Amino acid sequence: MKAALADWLLRRWYGGVAPGPGLRALALLYGSLVSLRAWLYRRGWKRVHRLPVPVIVVGNLVAGGSGKTPLTIALARGLAERGWRPGIVSRGYGRRSRAPVRVTPGMAASECGDEPLLIARQTGLPVFVDRDRVAAAKRLLAEGCNLVIADDGLQHLRLGRDIEIEVVDGERRHGNGRLIPAGPLREPAGRRVDHRIANGGQAAPGEWPMQLALGEAVPLAGGASRPLAEFAAQPVHAIAGIGHPARFFDALRAEGLAPVEHPFPDHHGFSAAELAFEPPAPRLMTEKDAVKCAAFDLPDAWAVPVRAALPDALFTTLQQRLADWSPPHDPA
Numbered sequence: 150m151k152a153a154l155a156d157w158l159l160r161r162w163y164g165g166v167a168p169g170p171g172l173r174a175l176a177l178l179y180g181s182l183v184s185l186r187a188w189l190y191r192r193g194w195k196r197v198h199r200l201p202v203p204v205i206v207v208g209n210l211v212a213g214g215s216g217k218t219p220l221t222i223a224l225a226r227g228l229a230e231r232g233w234r235p236g237i238v239s240r241g242y243g244r245r246s247r248a249p250v251r252v253t254p255g256m257a258a259s260e261c262g263d264e265p266l267l268i269a270r271q272t273g274l275p276v277f278v279d280r281d282r283v284a285a286a287k288r289l290l291a292e293g294c295n296l297v298i299a300d301d302g303l304q305h306l307r308l309g310r311d312i313e314i315e316v317v318d319g320e321r322r323h324g325n326g327r328l329i330p331a332g333p334l335r336e337p338a339g340r341r342v343d344h345r346i347a348n349g350g351q352a353a354p355g356e357w358p359m360q361l362a363l364g365e366a367v368p369l370a371g372g373a374s375r376p377l378a379e380f381a382a383q384p385v386h387a388i389a390g391i392g393h394p395a396r397f398f399d400a401l402r403a404e405g406l407a408p409v410e411h412p413f414p415d416h417h418g419f420s421a422a423e424l425a426f427e428p429p430a431p432r433l434m435t436e437k438d439a440v441k442c443a444a445f446d447l448p449d450a451w452a453v454p455v456r457a458a459l460p461d462a463l464f465t466t467l468q469q470r471l472a473d474w475s476p477p478h479d480p481a
Contacts, residue, residue: 155414161331162324168331176331183328183336190306198283199309199477202295205467206310208303210340211333214392214415215318216348216457218264218437219361221300222271223457224314227464228296229274233471236289238308239265239300241278242416249285252276258441263416266440268300282308296471303342304335311474312467313342316359318393319350343470344463349396360458363400366433366451369443377453380433381405386426388434390417397435401453408433421445 160166168176189195207224209215225235241250241262252261252269261269261278269276275292279285282305286297299308303315317323324333345356352358365374387408389397394412401408411426413419419442424432432450434442439452 158330162327162333163321168325168327172331173327176328179330180328180337187306195307197309198307200286200290200297201476202290202297203312203471203474204286204297204299204308204310205312205314206299206302206305206308207314207316208299208301209316210303210336210338211318211321211323212329212335213333215321216316216346216359216361217301218267219455219457220314220316220346220348220359220459221298222268223359223459224467225268225272225274225298227459228298228467229272231464231468233296234294235296235298236275236277236286236292236294237265237268237272237298237300238282238285238289238302239268239276239278240280240282240305241265242301244278247280249277249279249281249288251288252278257444259418263437263440264300267437270440271436309477312344312470314344314346315342316346316348317356318396319347319352319358321393322350344466346459346463348457357460357463361396361400361455362458363404364454364456366453367439369439369445369447369450369452375451377401377404377406380431381407383407384409384428384430386411386424386430386432388424388432388438389413390419390438391415391435397453400455401433406433413438419445421447424450 161168190197207217207221228235244262245259250261252265254270258266265276265278275289277285277288289297323338326338328334346359347356348359365376367374385406385408387398387401388411390413392415398408398410433453436452436454
């Protein structure tokens with residue numbers, strides 16, 4: 150039922166089907182609430198908490214995934230290589246507990262969320278998960294971080310920020326340009342950000358391009374990785390529980406593979422039975438899905454890592470902005 154509703158909405162958001170009057174009316178109501186909330190923060194009736202270190206917020210304007218996690222990983226790694234001590238805060242969508250968590254690489258995804266776990270494993274940097282992102286950021290400061298990166302934080306206005314970065318799917322863009330539920334937008338498309346990054350497709354004027362590249366497949370059971378080209382001579386089952394599964398399937402085809410597509414909802418909680426496909430064939434999945442499936446002891450199952458490539462000029466621009474940063478008078 151949930152998947153059917155998602156497909157019904159996606160056809161209206163991205164498939165050219167016009168949303169009906171009911172969806173448009175709900176979008177007007179939603180837009181009014183979004184505007185009121187932003188106005189309350191601008192007026193100071195809702196408090197913005199500033200930190201004594203710079204804060205970079207990564208997010209998107211659309212519901213669902215557009216490449217935030219690989220972008221967050223690439224930014225954190227790149228800035229760490231340039232001398233910063235970044236830490237990452239996240240809400241940890243899909244985890245079972247609401248308690249604050251310091252994410253460690255050996256943790257189960259159910260404890261902290263699949264995306265924070267992947268970020269912690271890929272960066273080796275401090276990652277804190279908390280519904281209260283201000284509290285999570287302060288815990289990063291206690292660990293010696295001098296830069297906070299907020300994953301999926303554009304709409305979390307309570308945490309003050311110095312640089313806002315929106316990542317947009319370079320092909321689907323903002324869909325039909327309407328607000329939820331008539332369209333995919335969580336905020337109006339005209340919302341200002343400091344930088345907009347196009348994930349794939351053609352970057353528009355003023356945007357930074359980001360390209361995702363697949364790495365060698367890594368067996369979930371441990372052992373040596375294999376080049377994707379070695380899977381090209383046979384059918385493979387491709388598994389993707391991400392915001393836009395077609396992006397993963399298309400990337401495998403671009404590597405010469407012939408994937409049998411198995412799309413799942415974003416942040417899907419897998420069971421081993423769901424992955425028992427016929428006929429048997431290698432099972433290739435995203436790293437985000439693999440962190441939830443590693444405990445199933447699946448034979449012939451492989452995680453396919455993805456890496457984001459960003460222009461050096463983007464890091465130069467960020468470095469200049471961060472060099473000019475000065476602490477707020479009343480951090481809290």
